[in-house]
Amino acid sequence: MSEFALEWRSVSFAVPHGFWMRPKTIIDGLDLAVAPGSAVGLVGPNGAGKTTTLKLGAGLIHPGSGRVLINGEPATKSQSRRRLGLLTETQYVYPHLRLKEWLTMAAALSGWKGLPRRKRVEEVLERMELTGQADQAMRTLSKGQTQRAGLAQAFVHEPDILLLDEPMSGLDPFWRFRIQQMLMQYKSSGGTLFFSSHILSDVERISDQVALISDGAIRWKGRLSDMPRRLTGYEVRCRAQNPSVLKKFARNSRVELQPDGACVLSVDPEQKEALLNACAAGHVAIESLRPIRPQIEEVLFEFNLLAKEKD
Amino acid sequence: MLRLALIQMRAIAVNVWRASVRDRILLILWASALLCILFSLVLGKMTIGNEESVLQTAGFWVMGIWGLVSVLYLGSNIVRQEIYQKTIYFILSRPVHRTSFLLGKFFGMIIVLASLFFILALCWLLLLLSKGVPLNAGHLIALAFIFGEWVLLASFSLFFAAFTSPLLHNFFLVGLSFLGHWSRDLYLFSENAHSAIAKTLLSAIYHVLPNLDALNFRQAALYNEPIDAGLLITAGAVLLAWMLTALVGAHLIFSRRRLL
Numbered sequence: 001m002s003e004f005a006l007e008w009r010s011v012s013f014a015v016p017h018g019f020w021m022r023p024k025t026i027i028d029g030l031d032l033a034v035a036p037g038s039a040v041g042l043v044g045p046n047g048a049g050k051t052t053t054l055k056l057g058a059g060l061i062h063p064g065s066g067r068v069l070i071n072g073e074p075a076t077k078s079q080s081r082r083r084l085g086l087l088t089e090t091q092y093v094y095p096h097l098r099l100k101e102w103l104t105m106a107a108a109l110s111g112w113k114g115l116p117r118r119k120r121v122e123e124v125l126e127r128m129e130l131t132g133q134a135d136q137a138m139r140t141l142s143k144g145q146t147q148r149a150g151l152a153q154a155f156v157h158e159p160d161i162l163l164l165d166e167p168m169s170g171l172d173p174f175w176r177f178r179i180q181q182m183l184m185q186y187k188s189s190g191g192t193l194f195f196s197s198h199i200l201s202d203v204e205r206i207s208d209q210v211a212l213i214s215d216g217a218i219r220w221k222g223r224l225s226d227m228p229r230r231l232t233g234y235e236v237r238c239r240a241q242n243p244s245v246l247k248k249f250a251r252n253s254r255v256e257l258q259p260d261g262a263c264v265l266s267v268d269p270e271q272k273e274a275l276l277n278a279c280a281a282g283h284v285a286i287e288s289l290r291p292i293r294p295q296i297e298e299v300l301f302e303f304n305l306l307a308k309e310k311d
Numbered sequence: 312m313l314r315l316a317l318i319q320m321r322a323i324a325v326n327v328w329r330a331s332v333r334d335r336i337l338l339i340l341w342a343s344a345l346l347c348i349l350f351s352l353v354l355g356k357m358t359i360g361n362e363e364s365v366l367q368t369a370g371f372w373v374m375g376i377w378g379l380v381s382v383l384y385l386g387s388n389i390v391r392q393e394i395y396q397k398t399i400y401f402i403l404s405r406p407v408h409r410t411s412f413l414l415g416k417f418f419g420m421i422i423v424l425a426s427l428f429f430i431l432a433l434c435w436l437l438l439l440l441s442k443g444v445p446l447n448a449g450h451l452i453a454l455a456f457i458f459g460e461w462v463l464l465a466s467f468s469l470f471f472a473a474f475t476s477p478l479l480h481n482f483f484l485v486g487l488s489f490l491g492h493w494s495r496d497l498y499l500f501s502e503n504a505h506s507a508i509a510k511t512l513l514s515a516i517y518h519v520l521p522n523l524d525a526l527n528f529r530q531a532a533l534y535n536e537p538i539d540a541g542l543l544i545t546a547g548a549v550l551l552a553w554m555l556t557a558l559v560g561a562h563l564i565f566s567r568r569r570l571l
Contacts, residue, residue: 058404061570078408079312086404092397094326096333108322109405111315153401 002072005161005192006034006057011066013052013216026052028216029066036160039183039193040221041207043200049216050196051089054165057194058086070161082110085159089166091150093138099149100125100134103156110157124152127182143170151179155186162186164195168202180205200297229293234267236275237288245283249275262287319407320415327389327419337384341427344377348435355442363444364533370435371453371529374428378461379488381427382420386468386484387477389416394570409566413469417558420465428458449532452543456526459550463521464488466557473565490516491523521553 017024059075073080103121128148147170212220247253250265278284351369355362393399471480501513
C-alpha cells in the first residue's frame with residue numbers, strides 16, 4: 001500500500017498547438033501528493049492547469065514526463081481507477097439517455113451489477129433529490145440538476161478517492177451547503193478528496209490543505225491557517241469625549257463617526273501602543289479592536305507573483 | 312478481471328443499442344429497407360414469368376446494401392462522437408480498458424445490426440412464402456453469410472473509426488465493400504495484365520482486401536444448387552480471420568491514440 005492516495009511526481013504535460021503543432025506546456029514539473037483520508041483543494045487562476053491536473057490524476061491523459069499514481073499504481077492503468085470517482089467541470093452526458101440509465105451505466109462500468117446496482121442507483125438519486133428526474137432525458141435537466149447528477153455518478157460506486165473539478169459550479173446556496181456537508185461527511189468516513197475550486201470559502205471549509213497552482217506548477221501547499229497573513233493594522237471602535245483626539249492614531253487621519261456616537265478608525269500596528277495608552281489614561285474608551293489581515297485571495301495572488309518572480 | 316470487462320462491455324453495448332433505437336434517422340433507414348423489400352413485389356409484377364427470381368434477388372440486394380448503409384451510419388461516429396462530446400471521459404475515468412470500450416462498441420453495433428437483420432430477413436422470408444417461393448437450405452446459408460458480411464464490415468468500421476474522421480471512414484468502408492466484392496475479378500485482371508506494375512498493384516489489392524465474394528451464396532440459394540462444405544469452411548475462415556484482424560488493428564491503434 002502506498003503512502004499516498006494520489007501522487008503527481010515531476011509531471012509535465014504539453015499539447016500540440018498552432019499550425020506547426022508545436023508543444024504548448026500546460027503542466028510543468030508538477031509535484032503533489034494527497035494522503036489517504038485527507039482533503040486537498042486546488043486553487044489557481046484560469047488556465048493555471050487545474051483541470052489538466054485532475055485529468056492526469058484520473059488517468060484520462062498520459063503525462064509527457066513524470067508519473068501520476070493512484071495508491072502507488074499508474075493512474076493510466078485501468079484497474080487503479082476502480083475505487084476512483086471523478087466529477088468533471090462540465091457533465092459529459094449522453095443526450096439519448098435517461099438519468100437513471102446514465103447512473104446505471106456508470107455503476108456498471110465500475111463493476112456493479114444486478115440488485116445491488118439498482119439499489120445503489122436509487123440511493124444516490126434519493127441523496128441528490130433527483131428521484132423525480134430519474135426517468136427524465138439528461139438533456140432536459142437544469143444546470144444545477146445536471147451538476148447534482150454528475151456528483152451522483154461520482155458517488156455511485158462508493159469510491160475511496162474523489163476527484164472533483166469545480167464541484168459547486170451551477171449550484172444554488174442551499175445545494176452548495178448540502179454538497180459541502182456531503183463532502184465533509186465523505187472525508188470524515190475516510191475518503192480522500194482532491195478538488196479544484198474558484199470559491200475560496202468552499203476550499204477553506206472543506207479542505208485540510210490547499211495547493212496553489214499557477215502556470216502548471218504548484219506554487220505553495222499547506223493549511224490555510226498556516227498561510228502567512230501579515231498584520232496590516234487594526235479596526236478600532238471606540239468612544240472619545242473629543243473625537244478629534246483620535247485623528248493622530250487613525251490611518252490617514254480618517255475617523256468615521258457612527259450614528260450611535262461611536263467612532264470607527266483604522267490604526268497602523270505601530271500606533272496600537274499609543275492608542276492603548278490613551279485608553280489607559282481615560283481619553284478613549286475602546287469597544288473593540290480587530291486585527292486586519294489581507295484576504296486569502298490577496299495572499300494567494302501575492303504568492304503567485306512571488307513564485308513567478310523566483311522563476 | 313474478465314467478469315468486470317464483460318459487465319463493462321455489456322453496459323457500453325446497451326448504450327449503443329439505446330442510442331440507435333432512439334435515433335429517428337436509423338429508424339427511417341430501417342423503414343426504408345422494409346419498403347424496398349415490399350417494392351420488389353412491384354418489380355416482380357413488371358417481369359414476365361420471373362417474379363420469384365426478382366423477389367429473391369431484390370431481397371438479397373436490399374439486405375446487402377442496407378447492411379453497408381447501416382454500418383456506415385452507425386460506425387462513422389461511434390468513436391469520434393465519444394471524443395468530440397467528451398463522453399469518453401465518463402467511460403475512461405472508470406476502470407475501463409480501452410479494449411473493453413472498443414469491444415463494447417463492437418458488440419453494441421452487432422446487437423443493432425442483428426435486430427435490423429432479423430426484421431428484414433423475417434419480412435423477406437414471409438414475403439417469399441406468401442408468394443409461394445420454395446425455400447431451401449441455401450437461403451438460410453446465404454442469409455447467414457450476408458449477416459456475416461455485416462459483422463465483418465462492422466469490425467472494419469471500428470478499425471477505421473479508431474483513427475480517421477467520419478468522412479474518411481465512409482470512404483474507406485465503401486471502397487473496401489465494393490473492391491471486396493470485386494476481389495476475384497481483381498485477381499483475374501492481375502493474372503491477365505500485361506504491365507508488371509498493374510499486375511503487382513492488382514495482386515496487392517487482392518491480397519490486402521478481404522474477399523467478400525467468398526461470403527456470397529446468393530446464386531446457390533436462387534438456383535437451389537448444393538453448396539460444397541469446403542466453400543462454407545473457406546467462407547467461415549475468411550470471415551473470422553478478417554474480423555479478428557480488423558479488431559486487433561483497431562485495438563492496437565486505439566490503445567495508443569491520444570484522446571485530448
